[in-house]
Amino acid sequence: MKKLNIGIIGYGFMGRAHSNAYRKVNHFFDLKYQPILKAVCARNADNAKAFAEKWGYASVETDWRKLIERDDVDLIDICTPNNTHAEIAIAAARAGKMILCEKPLALNAEEAEKMVAAVEKAKVANMVWYNYRRCPAVVLAKQLIDEGKLGRIFHYRAKFLQDWTISPDLPQGGAALWRLDVKAAGSGVTGDLLAHCIDTAMWLNGSIDSVSAMTETFIKERKHQLTGKVEKVGIDDACAFLARFSNGSLATFESTRYARGHKALYTFEINGEHASIFWDLHDLHRLQYFDHRDEGRVRGWRNIHVSDGDQPYMKNWWVPGLQIGYEHSFVHQVADFLAGLADGKPARPDFKDGLATDYATDAVLKSARTGQWEKVKKAK
C-alpha cells in the first residue's frame, strides 16, 4: 500500500469531515493508497495542536507557505475560507502538490481560471470537495440518467433551504461565522449552497446556457464579530434563479437561509419523458423514483432505501436496511480520488469542473444585479 501524505489547512467543520474520511477510508475500501495525516496547518498554534492530537496528525504548521514547502507532504487539503483558496492553491500547484480544495473553488471565476491554469501547468492531481456527488442515492440517480432511463429531460429543479440566520442578533464574521462576511465568503447562499446545487445539476443534466436571477438580503446590517461594529451585510441571504440547460430543459434553483423548518434541505428533482427522480439531503439514504413504464394501476413513486449491495458504494458498508450518513460522502470522495490516482483516471469534480460552477454562480450574481438573463460561460 502506498502512503499519501496529507497536509491539511484549516481545522473547522470541513477539517473534521475530511480528517474522518482519511482515517476511515481504508477500513472500508480496498485501495492502493493510504492517506497519512502528516500535518495540520492553522494560524493559532494551540488550536492546531489540539486538532492534531485529536485526529492523529503527526505535526503542526502555523504558516501554510511552510506546509507547502515540506517534502514530506504530497497533498494539500484546503479547508479555509473562500477568499484564501486561490492564493494557496496556486502556490501549492507551483510546489507540485496535489490539491483537494473546499468548494466553491474560488471567490469568482477570474480567480478560478488562474487556479485551473496553475494545476494544469503543474500537472498535479486536483479535486473540489463537492461531496454530494458521492451520496449513494445521487450516484444511483446519475446511473439511471446515463443509462437513458429518464429519456429526454424536460425539467430540473433544485433547492437548498436553511433557517439558521433568521435572527437579527446573529453577528457576521469571525471564525464560525465567516460565511456571513462577504469579504471572506465572496457571496452568501449563492457560493455556499447554490454552488452545490449547480455542481450536481451540471453533472446530472449537462451545462447551463443562461440564467435569470434575483437575490435578497433580508437583514441589512449585523454586528461584525471581529470589529464589534454594526456593519452593512454584503452577502445574499437568498437567491433564486431560472435557467435553461443546453439540452433544452428548464430549471428553477433556489437557496435561502430564511426558510423556517429546513436545516439543510438540499433537494433536486428531474423530470424526464419516461421517468422522474427526486432526492433530499434530509433523508440522503433514499431516492424517489417514478417510472411511467410501470403498469398503470400500480404506478407510483418508488421510495428506494439505498442500502443494498448492488447500489453505489453500499457493498462496502453494512447490510441492507442499515443507513449511512453525511460523513460517508467524504469517505467516498477520498476513495474515488485514491482509486483515480492508482488507475490514472482522475476522479472528478476537478478544478475545471469547479470553474464551470463558478462561471454559473458569477452569471447568477450578475443577473441579479442587471435584472437581465445572462449567459453562462462554458469552461473550455
Place this chain on the structure above:
Amino acid sequence: MKKLNIGIIGYGFMGRAHSNAYRKVNHFFDLKYQPILKAVCARNADNAKAFAEKWGYASVETDWRKLIERDDVDLIDICTPNNTHAEIAIAAARAGKMILCEKPLALNAEEAEKMVAAVEKAKVANMVWYNYRRCPAVVLAKQLIDEGKLGRIFHYRAKFLQDWTISPDLPQGGAALWRLDVKAAGSGVTGDLLAHCIDTAMWLNGSIDSVSAMTETFIKERKHQLTGKVEKVGIDDACAFLARFSNGSLATFESTRYARGHKALYTFEINGEHASIFWDLHDLHRLQYFDHRDEGRVRGWRNIHVSDGDQPYMKNWWVPGLQIGYEHSFVHQVADFLAGLADGKPARPDFKDGLATDYATDAVLKSARTGQWEKVKKAK
C-alpha cells in the same frame, strides 16, 4: 330506470352517510335502479322530520314496525345501534323487504345466524355496510391479490387506532355515545372497529382458523348519560389478537380508542412471496405497493395515488390526481348493490359474510376471556 324505495331507520352518522350515497349514486354511475328516499324512521318525530326535510325523505315514521309494513317501501336500511339489528332485520325479511344493515351484523353470532336464516328463507337481497371494501385502493389490493401478484401470503397485519375516549370525563350511553354502552353495542372496539378489519382481511386473505386475544378496559367506570349514575364500563377499550389464517399466513390485529394521535387509523399490510401491500384510512386514496420483481437497484415501495381511470371506480369521478374521500365508499357500495340487483349477481358482503365476521369477533372475545387459543367457526 327502476325506482327502489328506501326506508331508513336511524338518522345519525350512518343515516347521513347512506342518504348521501343514495342521493349521489345516479349522478356518477350508470345504473338501472334509482334509490328513492321514501321514509325515515326514528322514535323522535321532530328529529325525524328535520332529517327528512334536510335529505328529501318523502315521509316520516316513528315505529319501525310500521315502516316495514309499508307497501311503498322496497328496502329497509338499518342504521340503529347494534342491539336492535336482529329484531328489525328478521321482521323486515319476513315482510319481504331487501335489507341493508349497518355493521356489525348483530350483537353476536347467535343472533346473526338467525338473521341469515331469515333472509335466506325470505330470499331477499341483503348486504352489510362494511364500506371499506369499496375504497378504490382496497379494491385495487384485492385485484392484485386475486391476480396472484403477491404469491404465497406469509403475513397479514391490521390495526384500527383511535383516541377519542381517553378522557375519563366522557360519559357512556345515550344518543351519540351508545358505542360506549355495552348493552347497546355488545362490545367495544372489537365489534366496532376490529369487525371492519376482520371483514376486509377475510375478503382479501380468506378465512381465519384460530385466534389468541387480549382485551382491556382502561377506564373502569363512567357516568351513564341517560341514568346520570357512575356505572361500570362493560365494553373493551382495546383489543389485540394473534391469528392464523387457513392459507397458513400469520396475522396480528389490534384496535384501541386509546392511541393518542390517531383519529381513525385503519391500516392493513399483506406480505407475500413476491410483493407486499399497505393501506391506511387516513390517506385512503393511496396504496403502497412493493414488488420484489422490480430491478434491484430501483426497488422501493410505490406510493400509488389511486385516482386514475384504470383504477377501481375512479373513471366515474374526476380526473387523475383529484382525490375522493370517505363518503365515496358508501356511494360505491350502493352502486354495486344496485348493479347486483340488475344483473342477478348480488353484491357482498351479504349477511352470511357478516355472520362470518361475527364468528371471528365471538372467538376473539372468548379467547380474551379464556386466555386460550380459540377456533373460529366457519359460516357454512
Place this chain on the structure above:
Amino acid sequence: MKKLNIGIIGYGFMGRAHSNAYRKVNHFFDLKYQPILKAVCARNADNAKAFAEKWGYASVETDWRKLIERDDVDLIDICTPNNTHAEIAIAAARAGKMILCEKPLALNAEEAEKMVAAVEKAKVANMVWYNYRRCPAVVLAKQLIDEGKLGRIFHYRAKFLQDWTISPDLPQGGAALWRLDVKAAGSGVTGDLLAHCIDTAMWLNGSIDSVSAMTETFIKERKHQLTGKVEKVGIDDACAFLARFSNGSLATFESTRYARGHKALYTFEINGEHASIFWDLHDLHRLQYFDHRDEGRVRGWRNIHVSDGDQPYMKNWWVPGLQIGYEHSFVHQVADFLAGLADGKPARPDFKDGLATDYATDAVLKSARTGQWEKVKKAK
C-alpha cells in the same frame, strides 16, 4: 328557504363539479338559500338533455343568449372555454343575472376589466371558481397567516405539475382538449394552472409587484382534433417565474404538463420568521406546519390531518380521521356564496380578484416574451 335558480352553460368536467356542489350543499350546510337546477345550456341538444336528466336540470337551452333572457333564472354559471367568458358574462350582467364564472376570468386582463366594469355597473353578485381557496387545509393556512403565526414572510413557492400531455400523439383542440388550443384557452399552463397558484398566493400573501418568467412549448406541432391538420402549438407547455411580493418576500412559481409522476401536484410553501406551512393537492386533507416556537428537541414539521370539527368546514362533514376530497371545495364555495348573499357580505374571489390574477398572468406571459422583469398591474 329561498330558491336560487341556476342556469349553467357547459356540461363538461366543471359542469359536473358545479352541479354536484349545488345538489349537495344544503344537505351539509344550513343556509338560507337553496340552488334550484333550472336549466343547462349547450350547443348540442342531445348532450344537454342527457346531462339535464343525469343531474336533474329542469330544462335545456342550446343558445346561451336565450338562457340569459329567461326570467326564471337568477344566476348564470359559466363553464365554457376561456375565450367565451367575457362575452357571456358581460351579457349576463346586463341582463341583471348573478354570475359564477370558471377561471381564469378571461383570456387577458383587457377582457377581464370589461367584465369587472359590467358586473359593477349592474351590481350583480359575482364570483370566480378558484376553488382551491376552499380546501379546508388551505383555509387553515389562511387563518394561521392572518393570526400572525408566521410573522414576517420571507418566501413563497408554488408549483402545479402535471404529466398528461407528454405524448406527441395527443391532439389539440376539440371538446376535451380545448385547453391545448391557444385560441380557446388563451395560454397553456399559465392561465390554466398558474392562475390557481397566483390566486391562492395573492390571497395568502398579498399582491405581487414584479415577475421574471420563462415559458416553453416542448411539442411544437400537434394534430388539431377538429381540422385534422398538424398545426403549430400556440400554448405554453411549461412556465416558471420569479416574483417579488409587495410585502418584501421572494417567490418562485412553476407549472408544467411535462413532469412525469405528477398528476395534479399543486403545492405551496410559505416560510415566515416563526413558522412555515406546506400544502399539497395530492393529499389535500393534510397541512404541514412547522412552528419554531416549539421546544427545540421536539420541533418538527407537523403533519396535520385536517378532519376535525374545529378545522375549517369540517364540522359539516364526517368525524375526525375521515377525509373529504376534491369535489368538496366546490360545495364550500357554493355554501360561502349563498351565505354571502344572505348576510350581504359577498364571498370572494369576485371578478375583481379574478382580474388581479389576470394582471399577474399577463405580466408573466409578457416577461416570458421580453426576457425582462415586468411590473404586475394592481386592480384598483
Place this chain on the structure above:
Amino acid sequence: MKKLNIGIIGYGFMGRAHSNAYRKVNHFFDLKYQPILKAVCARNADNAKAFAEKWGYASVETDWRKLIERDDVDLIDICTPNNTHAEIAIAAARAGKMILCEKPLALNAEEAEKMVAAVEKAKVANMVWYNYRRCPAVVLAKQLIDEGKLGRIFHYRAKFLQDWTISPDLPQGGAALWRLDVKAAGSGVTGDLLAHCIDTAMWLNGSIDSVSAMTETFIKERKHQLTGKVEKVGIDDACAFLARFSNGSLATFESTRYARGHKALYTFEINGEHASIFWDLHDLHRLQYFDHRDEGRVRGWRNIHVSDGDQPYMKNWWVPGLQIGYEHSFVHQVADFLAGLADGKPARPDFKDGLATDYATDAVLKSARTGQWEKVKKAK
C-alpha cells in the same frame, strides 16, 4: 488519556461495527479512555490477519482461551455466534477481563444467569451490544418518557421485519448464515430481532409480565452449508406475541424474515395519555412525536429530524440537518461505556439487563410451544 486494550473475538459483521466504533470514538467524544486495538481472535489465522491489518489490530490469536490469558488485554469483545457467548464470557470474567458481549446475551436464560453470576462475582465491567438504545432518536424518546411527557402509557407496539430468507434456495449454517442454524443461533427471529425490540421496550416502558406467542417456520427444510445435506430447519422464521407490561399497558410484538419490502424495519410506537412516539430504523435519524397538548387546529405528528446540538449525542457530530447512520449507535455505546468506566457509573444494558431480555424471549418461545399465556421471570 488512559489506554484500554481491546481483544476482540470474531471478525464478521459485528467485528467490523465494533472496530469502527473503537477507532472513531475519540475523534468525536472527549473521554478519559482510549480503546487500543490489541488483538483479534479467530480460528482461521489468515482471515484474522487480514482483519487485523485492515483495522489496525496489533496482533492475532486463533484460540480465544489464549486471548483471555493475555495480560496486555483489558477487555474481551465477544462477536461470535450465540452458542459460544456463555463459555467465553464466563472464562473471561474469571480471568478478570471486562466483557462486551454481542446480543442476545446467551442461548437461553439458564446460560445467561451463569454469565451474570460470573461477572458479578468477578466484579468486571460488562455490557451487551443492544446498540439501538444509542440511536439519538431512541434516546430522545427515552428522555420524553422519563420526563413524563407521555403520561400514563396505554400501548406499546414493536416490529422488526426483514425479507432476506424468503428464497427456499438459501442454505442454513456456515459462516455467514449461522443465524439460520438453530444450533448456533438458539432460535430464529426471536433471539436475533425480537431481543432488540424487547430490550428497547423494557428500557422505555418497564418490565413485561406475561406473553402469548406464536411462531412459524415457513420453509421447513434447507440444505446445510457445512454438511451439504438437506436438513430440517430448527429456527423460527417468524414470531408474534401479545404482552402485558407491569405498568398496565398492552403490547404487540412481531418479527419475521418473510416481510417482502422490509430490509431491517425495526419500528416501535408508544401511546400515552398525552403524547405518542414512533421510531423507525429505516430512517433512524427521525422521531415522530404527537403531542395532544398542541392547539387543536394545528395538532399533528411532528416529524423530528434528530440532528441538532440539543438532541442526544448530536453536538458531537456535524451540523443541523446532516444525518448520522447505523454505525454511530456503536460509537455512542463505546463512548458511554468508557465514560461509565471513568465516572464509576456503569453504562447499560449490562449482563443483568441482557438476562432480563433472555427471560422474555424464553417465555415467548415457551408460549409458542404451549399455546398458553406465560409469565416472564424478572431478573433480581
